[in-house]
Amino acid sequence: MGSLFQSAHMKLVQIIERNDAARAVVAELGERGIFQFRDMNSGTTFFKRTFSDDVRRCDEIERRLGALKRALDQGDVRVMARHEEGLRVPLSELDASVSHYEAELRELSTQVGALRRNHNSLREQRLVLEVCGALYHGVVGASTSSAPARAAPAAFSAPAAASGAPAEQPSVLASLVFNEFATPSDDGLLQYIVGTMPRARAAAFERVVYRASRGNCMVHNVPVDDDDLLDPADTKAETFIEKNVVLVFFSGSVLRAKLSKICTFFALTRYRLPELAEQRRMLMSEVVDMLASSAIVLDRSIQIRRVTLDAVSHQWAEWRYTVRREKMTCNALNMCSFDPRRRVFIAEGWIAVDAEPELRDALAAAARKAGGETTPILNSVPTGLTPPTFIPCGKVTAAFQGLVDTYGVPKYREVNPGVFAVVLFPALFGIMFGDVGHGALLLVFALAMICNEKSIAKRRLDDIGDMCFGGRYILLFNALWAIYMGTLYNECFAVPMDAFGSRAVAAEADPTVGTYPWGIDPVWHHSANKIGFFNSYKMKLSIIFGVAHMFLGICCSLVNHLEYRKPASILFEFVPEVVFFLCIFGYLVFMIFLKWATPWEGGQGPMLLNVLIDMFMSPGTLNEKPLFPGQATVQLYLLGLAFISVPFLLLPKPLIGYYEHRRAQRSASASHYTMMAGESAPPAPQNPPPLSPASQPMGAAGGAPAEDEEEYSFTDEFVHQVIHTIEFVLGSISNTASYLRLWALSLAHSQLSELFWEKVMVGFAFNTPTGAQPNTVVNSIKTVVFTFVWIQLSFAVLMCMENLSSFLHALRLQWVEFQNKFYSGTGYAFSPFAFSAIGTLLDEES
Numbered sequence: 001m002g003s004l005f006q007s008a009h010m011k012l013v014q015i016i017e018r019n020d021a022a023r024a025v026v027a028e029l030g031e032r033g034i035f036q037f038r039d040m041n042s043g044t045t046f047f048k049r050t051f052s053d054d055v056r057r058c059d060e061i062e063r064r065l066g067a068l069k070r071a072l073d074q075g076d077v078r079v080m081a082r083h084e085e086g087l088r089v090p091l092s093e094l095d096a097s098v099s100h101y102e103a104e105l106r107e108l109s110t111q112v113g114a115l116r117r118n119h120n121s122l123r124e125q126r127l128v129l130e131v132c133g134a135l136y137h138g139v140v141g142a143s144t145s146s147a148p149a150r151a152a153p154a155a156f157s158a159p160a161a162a163s164g165a166p167a168e169q170p171s172v173l174a175s176l177v178f179n180e181f182a183t184p185s186d187d188g189l190l191q192y193i194v195g196t197m198p199r200a201r202a203a204a205f206e207r208v209v210y211r212a213s214r215g216n217c218m219v220h221n222v223p224v225d226d227d228d229l230l231d232p233a234d235t236k237a238e239t240f241i242e243k244n245v246v247l248v249f250f251s252g253s254v255l256r257a258k259l260s261k262i263c264t265f266f267a268l269t270r271y272r273l274p275e276l277a278e279q280r281r282m283l284m285s286e287v288v289d290m291l292a293s294s295a296i297v298l299d300r301s302i303q304i305r306r307v308t309l310d311a312v313s314h315q316w317a318e319w320r321y322t323v324r325r326e327k328m329t330c331n332a333l334n335m336c337s338f339d340p341r342r343r344v345f346i347a348e349g350w351i352a353v354d355a356e357p358e359l360r361d362a363l364a365a366a367a368r369k370a371g372g373e374t375t376p377i378l379n380s381v382p383t384g385l386t387p388p389t390f391i392p393c394g395k396v397t398a399a400f401q402g403l404v405d406t407y408g409v410p411k412y413r414e415v416n417p418g419v420f421a422v423v424l425f426p427a428l429f430g431i432m433f434g435d436v437g438h439g440a441l442l443l444v445f446a447l448a449m450i451c452n453e454k455s456i457a458k459r460r461l462d463d464i465g466d467m468c469f470g471g472r473y474i475l476l477f478n479a480l481w482a483i484y485m486g487t488l489y490n491e492c493f494a495v496p497m498d499a500f501g502s503r504a505v506a507a508e509a510d511p512t513v514g515t516y517p518w519g520i521d522p523v524w525h526h527s528a529n530k531i532g533f534f535n536s537y538k539m540k541l542s543i544i545f546g547v548a549h550m551f552l553g554i555c556c557s558l559v560n561h562l563e564y565r566k567p568a569s570i571l572f573e574f575v576p577e578v579v580f581f582l583c584i585f586g587y588l589v590f591m592i593f594l595k596w597a598t599p600w601e602g603g604q605g606p607m608l609l610n611v612l613i614d615m616f617m618s619p620g621t622l623n624e625k626p627l628f629p630g631q632a633t634v635q636l637y638l639l640g641l642a643f644i645s646v647p648f649l650l651l652p653k654p655l656i657g658y659y660e661h662r663r664a665q666r667s668a669s670a671s672h673y674t675m676m677a678g679e680s681a682p683p684a685p686q687n688p689p690p691l692s693p694a695s696q697p698m699g700a701a702g703g704a705p706a707e708d709e710e711e712y713s714f715t716d717e718f719v720h721q722v723i724h725t726i727e728f729v730l731g732s733i734s735n736t737a738s739y740l741r742l743w744a745l746s747l748a749h750s751q752l753s754e755l756f757w758e759k760v761m762v763g764f765a766f767n768t769p770t771g772a773q774p775n776t777v778v779n780s781i782k783t784v785v786f787t788f789v790w791i792q793l794s795f796a797v798l799m800c801m802e803n804l805s806s807f808l809h810a811l812r813l814q815w816v817e818f819q820n821k822f823y824s825g826t827g828y829a830f831s832p833f834a835f836s837a838i839g840t841l842l843d844e845e846s
Contacts (some may be wrong), residue, residue, distance in 0.1 A: 004392075004418060004731055006391075006414070007413050007418055008390045010353065011356070013251075017377070019344060021334070021370035024367075026332045027366070030361075030834060031362075033833070034352070035349045036336065036361070041336075046334075051333045054330040055327060058330065060517045062323055065316065067102055068098070069316065074238075077309045080313050080314045097315075100313050101311070108304060112298070115301055116296060116298060120230040121269075123226070123291065124195075124269065125271045125759075126287050127543035128271045132273055133280065133284075137786055145837055180325055190271070192248060192250070193260075194246070194247045197243060197268045198244075204266070205262070205266045205268070208266070209259065209584075212258055212262060213259070216250065219248050220247040220249075224244065224304040229243050231265050248510040266364055280560045317458065328838065349833075350830065352830075362376075383432055389829055394417075397422060398424045399471050399473050399474045400473075401418040401421075402470070403474075405534065409826075410823020411824050411827040414669035414824065414827065415556040415560055417818065421814060426477035428814065429542070429810045430750065431746055432741075432805075433482045433803065435489070435490065435494070438753070439481075439482030442478065442803065443479035445479075449475075471562060487519050488520070490520045493753060494757045497522065500516060538597075543588065546735070546736055547586065547589050549813070550577055550735060550821060551578075551817050553817075553819065553821030554581060555821075561574060576646070577649065577728060578611065578643040584638070588608065591608050595630065600628065618634055620633070622635075652839075657712070658717070735816070745809060746807055748802075757790070760790040765783045765787055
């Protein structure tokens with residue numbers, strides 16, 4: 001089924017089957033997930049396609065399912081997981097069930113909302129009676145202020161009124177307001193408006209009433225402790241809001257009309273407040289009884305709705321999966337061609353060549369399920385279309401392939417950089433982030449995500465968390481390479497590890513002692529020329545790795561030329577590029593290794609940068625110490641080969657293309673003259689097969705367009721080759737210099753680690769001032785504090801910023817310096833018709 005190195009071989013096939021088996025065939029293909037449909041009706045609008053009504057019906061059911069999901073969320077009911085087999089019920093039966101539950105829940109929600117609002121009104125009526133009862137007994141003073149006093153709400157109630165206790169004497173204000181011998185309609189007496197209002201509007205209400213009445217009204221604004229009251233502005237959702245009981249005293253009918261409008265604007269809900277004490281007692285008793293009954297009815301209605309929601313929650317995931325499956329099936333059928341005369345349908349699509357036996361087995365199984373006696377016809381269709389790119393990836397390699405696909409999907413049968421990214425990308429990262437300690441921390445983080453990937457995958461992560469979890473295997477490989485390079489650098493949190501004993505120190509006593517077994521001798525970390533040594537070492541290491549990396553990319557271009565059968569590109573593109581690159585940069589790497597392997601007197605060898613500059617500026621001369629005999633002559637020959645390769649890279653390909661174009665024109669002209677001379681043409685077939693959309697010119701059907709057959713232009717070809725030549729020659733120099741970022745970031749990481757360790761831990765945590773008496777408690781506290789500071793600095797700067805910086809620079813080297821040598825990234829991915837994609841999509845939506 002293909003490999004990670006190149007796309008699997010693909011072919012375009014045609015399926016012919018009777019109409020009544022169409023759904024069975026498409027369903028079986030969806031179960032297998034090996035077939036990518038091509039749209040055979042690309043010129044037909046959606047509304048004129050055969051199954052457009054079914055698709056719209058699925059959309060309507062999905063809308064109803066969305067309404068049910070919102071009801072489940074409002075009721076805080078969790079959707080149960082879908083069974084693997086699914087419901088597999090007919091769409092009409094599913095539509096009826098969803099419609100029934102949607103209507104029932106809508107009715108129940110309306111009923112519960114009405115009951116809740118009625119219950120809320122009864123509670124607010126009771127609060128009004130309680131607060132005004134406290135006012136009647138003189139608990140609330142007669143003065144008003146911007147900060148109203150809180151009333152004792154239980155000062156007046158039905159049980160207290162029936163106890164037979166002596167009644168308290170009313171205050172003067174209460175006798176005016178609740179005068180049993182006066183009515184509020186009399187213009188000469190005080191009148192009142194009482195109700196509840198959202199607390200956020202109470203202060204503004206007082207100011208507006210004061211200005212509208214010119215100070216002739218008295219407003220009592222009493223907050224209540226009950227926060228479980230409905231918001232009057234929201235009649236659909238069950239939202240709660242803090243409220244105040246508002247009591248407004250005024251006099252006159254004109255002021256009453258004005259206050260009524262103000263109360264309506266500020267959403268004041270008005271309630272009854274009888275004037276007679278006995279009437280208030282009777283009303284309180286009625287409200288208490290009605291509240292008890294209302295609570296029972298409301299609880300029962302909520303319980304019924306909860307039962308309905310539970311029934312929906314057990315089937316909702318199954319319904320959604322079934323609808324999505326049916327919709328995918330109808331969309332696939334809309335891409336097929338139906339022949340009403342012959343009563344067959346025709347489907348075309350891409351499959352991997354290795355998957356053809358499985359496709360035949362799937363078609364046979366579909367025919368048996370549909371009750372047919374014959375197997376659907378499967379034909380191979382010759383085409384000029386570019387096939388899709390199918391690169392099978394596992395759980396580990398998918399993340400690395402994602403790095404490549406972000407740049408561009410590989411062209412069909414093009415060398416896939418993802419196979420190299422699995423090793424080379426972490427290696428680039430490790431060179432810059434090489435440290436045993438920091439690599440170990442990154443390894444622990446990656447392993448924690450990998451070991452708990454099932455539980456983490458079910459959580460909703462933010463962008464950074466999702467990026468880290470998606471690249472957990474990249475982080476794992478990066479950590480392993482960082483640890484490996486850290487052992488070569490001999491660094492662990494910027495502290496050298498003397499695991500084998502310093503050979504440089506032992507050599508002073510015994511000259512026969514060999515070199516350090518692995519990595520760099522720890523004595524270099526304490527030497528006076530530490531910076532110079534590590535600069536030279538890491539810079540040369542970056543150049544070696546960069547040249548090898550780019551040369552691998554050039555060799556991959558050879559594989560592409562062989563795959564696409566381009567001998568001219570092999571002889572006049574690959575060969576000149578290899579000659580030019582090796583004569584200059586391959587020679588530079590050779591000099592680096594030779595200089596390392598040669599013992600120099602005084603420890604000072606030639607400056608390779610000067611050697612390379614003199615190679616171009618003064619050919620045939622050598623101003624530095626020679627690395628080998630005849631070096632100047634060898635450099636002259638190498639320079640000559642490099643210059644000669646440039647014309648071979650520039651000129652032959654356009655000239656060969658022009659020659660082949662002229663030869664094709666002459667051949668076409670000769671054929672035309674022969675036909676005009678009266679030679680018989682080959683006989684046409686008696687029953688020509690129908691022309692497949694795949695064999696029509698470009699743009700005839702969906703999928704990838706046919707290869708463009710533009711008119712040949714020698715000027716365009718020559719300009720393109722000039723650009724390619726300049727880009728390769730100059731790019732080889734700039735790309736090689738670009739790999740010096742490996743040296744720069746590695747040095748920066750090492751120096752920052754050393755700076756934090758020396759200045760924070762050594763300078764403060766472990767340091768005792770000269771002459772000071774050691775204090776165990778103070779030293780322990782100081783060590784803990786500065787250790788915490790060092791951990792924070794290391795995490796923020798090195799584990800986060802430096803980690804991200806190294807990742808991005810490694811990605812840039814992978815994309816630009818390596819992939820531009822052979823990679824076009826102009827393909828499109830193989831997207832088979834598979835029902836398994838529904839589960840992934842639903843999980844992402846959840």
